[in-house]
Amino acid sequence: MQEWLLLVYKIPSEPSRYRAAVWRRIxxxxxVYLQNGVCVLPYGRDTERQFRMLWKEIEDYGGEAFLIRGTLLAPAEGIIKLFNMARDEEYAEIIDRCEDFFKEIEAETESRHFTYAELEENEEDLAKLEKWLKKVMERDFFQASLAEKTKELLQECRTRLDEFADMVFTCEDSMQKKP
Structure with a gap:
């Protein structure tokens, strides 16, 4: 049976940066939030450690927090659905950025802008996408529906970048051969 960690907290309204910091951390x-000031994570040593650190942070901000570990008496499908919806929103953002990446490669290819500077810029963009995907996957506790599609699109980004790199190298090689 799945165990859960429930963090119930309250933070003074001022300064608002404390509430924002806690929200970003969560x-x-x-x-996921079950309601205002009440959030949940599947129990695990790592998630407990993270929530305990957040609990301490909330108290340092002058707030109060309670951390509860237990099982859900009603079916967990509703909570799992909330987790998967949250992760699918994040995956959808990455998918949108992959589409932007494809358009960028296409534009550079059509304009024959085969430079090492463009290659480096595109490498950096892809590295950011890969790092972002890794973070989302680490918090995808219940295998959200867009996970596989996102991984496939990121692999397609890698393939297109490799093809673009080949064109950059070919262009550079031909420039080197000219007298």
Whole structure:
């Protein structure tokens, strides 16, 4: 039976940066809100450690927090659906960025802009996408539906970048041969 960690917290309204910091931290952990000030994560040593650190942070901000570990008496499908919806939103953002990446490669190819600077810029963009995907996958506790599509599109980005690199190298090689 799945165990859960429930963080219930309250933070003073001012300064607002404390609330924003906690919200960002909760989002980065992959937790979902059940209601305002109540969020949940599947239990695990790592998730407990992260929530305990956040609990301490909330208290340092002058707030109060309670951390509860337990099982859900009603079916967990509703909570799992919330997790998968949150991850699918993140995957959808990456998918959109992959589409932008494809358009960028196409534009550079059509304009025959085969330079090492463009290749390096595209490498950096792809590295950011790969890093982002890794973070989302680490908090995808229940295998959201867009995970596989996102991985496939990222692989397609890698393939297109490799093809673009080949064109850059071919162009550079031909420039080297000219007297």
């Amino acid at each position: 989002k980065s952990l992959g937790a």
